Amino acid sequence: MVLRLFVPPGEGEHQIVPKRPDPLGANATLQYAVVSSTAAAAGYATFAARYKRRVTPNKKVSGTALFIRSSGRLGLWAIGVAAAANAYYHKGFTAIVVSQVVKDPAPPKLYEKTEQYTVEDGCLAGAAAGLVAFLPTLFMRRPTVSWWTRMMGMSNIGACAGVLASHAYLQYTGERQKAMEELERQRRRRMLEFHHIFWDKMLMQQFDPLIQGYIRHNGIFRAYNLPSEVFDAPEKFGIFSAPAADTSTATDPAAPENAAYYIPAPDWTQHLQAMNMDSIQAEIDDCMREKHALLREAEFVAYHLSQKQYAYVHSAHPNEDDKQTRIRELQLLAIAYNRIRANADEADRRIFAGEHWLRQKAAWESQAPREAWLAAHPSIADADAESHDPSLSIAELKKLEEQFKHEVGVFESRVRSQAQEDVERREKWIKDLEDARTMLRAVDCISWELEKRVPKREVGQRAEEKVDARNVGAGTGEELAKADEQPPPDIGDNDEG
Structure with a gap:
């Protein structure tokens, strides 16, 4: 019995419906309903025991019977209200949002098997234990509580005990702590989706006023709960802030900054x-979905661009304005295609990095040999990697070496400077100078390791030849890019104007 109960529709297909960590169960609504109804029944039974004359003046009901009866009735109400609210939430909100991205979202499931025990397993086991405990009460004489109320109440109490016991056990084993960390990450990432939904007015008009208020509350009043990555790189998540007043010294090593260079x-x-x-x-899975969506979108844009190119070549333009408009359409579609493909390449790079980290993490924990740590590349075998000519990498490292040499000179001049602003920041310049020298030593070590793979007399010649060949290729690529993005000379110089 390893189950996840009441799996929501579209689970894992959109950030607004993330797949909850398995130990915590697929749907928290069931747990909330069971625990809250049992806690309310316990509170009511405690109150009734203290003020028995006011609550049950004409009946003699024990506290246990009153607790069971209250738990059964409140449990039915809680489960009914929770089921209705859950259905309304997914039908009126998540199903609409997921359908914007996924054509055929996954349908809801009553249950789903997992590979490890969950809190919902404890809930089922507790409910079964409560039901078994109810059976002997069928032979009671003159019970003060009806049989169906006893059955529901004892099952609800048992389910609550199972939920709490499961949480305690998972807390003891450490699985709950890991699951809560992942759940908190999901919640923060999910909050970002409310921001995008709120500003998408075409999407907002599809929701009823109650759902709109819910989105407004989470998208604006709970913006403090965004993931920390958003504050470091807001453009990556589609949040654009006002540009800085002056960014000309952002790459200048002599710029007076508080942080290390x-x-x-x-x-x-x-x-x-x-x-x-x-x-x-989870990030790899997100990147995989993003990559497939971007590649598919790039194919569509390329197809649409080719249609417009055919129409442009085989059409007569009534006037010059119409002709220039059609040219701009072709230019902007080419720019859109290039940017979408660049985003797909970036997603592919993040997938490679994530898989590389996971492989090394697993190899490190299992004390695996060196081969398990090596990056897998389908186009390079072990023998090819040993005989590979790294002249292009050496050329790039030479550029880095020249950059670091220049920065070392700049920092040395700053350290020796007697200017007041430099004296005040001398400690920072000294630290940056040490970092620059460390970077220079590191690039020198890497260059030496790679140069040993190539005969010394051939290093410079091969590097120059490959750099020249790459520049020729880059020039061709630049010409193609200019052919796509360069505006007509009589319109202006803004490639996106």
Whole structure:
């Protein structure tokens, strides 16, 4: 009996309906209904025991019987209200949102099997235990509580005890802590979707006023609950803030900034230890869906572009304005295609990085040999990797070396400077100078390792030849890009104007 009960429609197909971690169950509504009705019944029974003359003046009902009766009645009401609210929520909100992205969302399921025990297993086991405990009461003489109320009440109490016991057991084993961390990440990421939904007025008009108020509350008044990544890179999540007043010194090593010039590098061992495999796997799944959607969209844009190109070539334009409008349409579609494909490539890069991390995490925990750590690449075998000519990589490292040498010179001049603003920030310049020298030593070590793979007399020649060949290819690519994005000379120089 390893089940997830009442799986919502479209689960895992959209950020608004994330797949909850298995130990916590697929739907929290059942747990809320069971626990809240039992707690309310316990409170009512306690109140009735203290004020028995006012609650049951004409009947003698024990506290236990009153608790069971209250639990049965409140449990029925709680389950009915929870089921109605759950159906209304998914039909009036999540189903509409998911249908914007997924053509045929997954239907709801009554249950679904899992590979590990869940809180809902404890709920079922507790309800079954309560039902078994109810059976002997059928032989009671003159019971003060009807049989169906006893059955519902004892089953509800048992289910509540099973839910609480399951949470306690999972807390003891540590599974609940990991699941709660993943759930909190999902909640924060989900809050971001409310922001996008609120500003999509065409989508907002499909919801009734109650759902609109719910979206407004989560999208505006709970914006503090956004994931931390949004504040670091808001453009990545579709949130665009006002540009800075002056960004000309953003890449200048002599710019007076409070933070260190170089981004601190993490310790890889500590990074592996702190890595959450479930979270990374969830990010990989999101990137996979994003990549497939972007590639499909790129194919559609390319198809639509080819249609317009055919129509442009085989049509007579009534005037110059119409002709220039058609040219701009072709240009903007080409730009859109390039950007969509670039986003798909970025998603593919993140998928590769996530799978690489998971592979090394698993290899590190299992003390696997070196082969398990190596990055898998289908186009390079072990023998090819050993004989590969890394001249292009060496050329890139040479560029980095020149950059770091220049930055070392800049920081050294800043440290020696007697200007007041430089004296006040000398400690920072010294730290940045040490970081720059460390970067220079690191790039020198990597270059030396790679240059040993190529005969010394051929290093410079091969690097220059491959860089020249790449520049020729890049020039061709630039010409193609310009052919797509360069505006007609009589209109202007803005490629997106």
